Amino acid sequence: MKKSFILLFAVLVITHFSAQAQKFAYVDTEYILEQVPEYKSAQKKLDLMAEDWQKDLEKQKTNIERLRKELQAEQVLLSDELRKKKEEEITELEKAMKDFQKQKFGYEGELFKKRQELIKPIQDKVFDAVMKVAKESALDFIFDKSSELTMLYTNAKYDRSDDVLEEMGITVTNNNQNNNDKK
Numbered sequence: 001m002k003k004s005f006i007l008l009f010a011v012l013v014i015t016h017f018s019a020q021a022q023k024f025a026y027v028d029t030e031y032i033l034e035q036v037p038e039y040k041s042a043q044k045k046l047d048l049m050a051e052d053w054q055k056d057l058e059k060q061k062t063n064i065e066r067l068r069k070e071l072q073a074e075q076v077l078l079s080d081e082l083r084k085k086k087e088e089e090i091t092e093l094e095k096a097m098k099d100f101q102k103q104k105f106g107y108e109g110e111l112f113k114k115r116q117e118l119i120k121p122i123q124d125k126v127f128d129a130v131m132k133v134a135k136e137s138a139l140d141f142i143f144d145k146s147s148e149l150t151m152l153y154t155n156a157k158y159d160r161s162d163d164v165l166e167e168m169g170i171t172v173t174n175n176n177q178n179n180n181d182k183k
Helices: 002-021 029-034 037-077 080-105 110-136 161-167 176-182
Strands: 024-027 141-144
Touching: 024 110, 029 037, 029 110, 029 161, 037 080, 037 110, 080 110, 110 141, 110 161
Parallel strands: 024 141
Antiparallel strands: none
């Protein structure tokens, strides 16, 4: 019994000192990306592309709705064969619209691919800078404040976001976010 108590005590002491030795920090990638000019430019391009495609979708939708109203208005005057032909035409247009939407906005669609092309290199630069800051500061963990991870409280002295920006060669002139946190 005494041996198991001593063993348990030793394990707790070792665990305590191991936990004490670990160093951690956090970054706010959303804040970091907002400071990167290339990110703003890429995001603007993506927004314009999405807006244009959304306008095309709205035109297609309006056209389909117009054809449906015309069919309803003419339905009593049309033969069954002509009515079916117009219904098939509307169905084909709806299918084309859904295909267009999937092609542009769907998973692995053009917007997704363009986002990968424009944003991924910037995210990779941020990740590389985070890794370099972690190594230079001998940190064991760096959390992302802007991710799904819930951080109920953060002490600004552990925020390394500006260090990451500095590592990327970006100078922040108006740092309201971090200055407010550190007060």
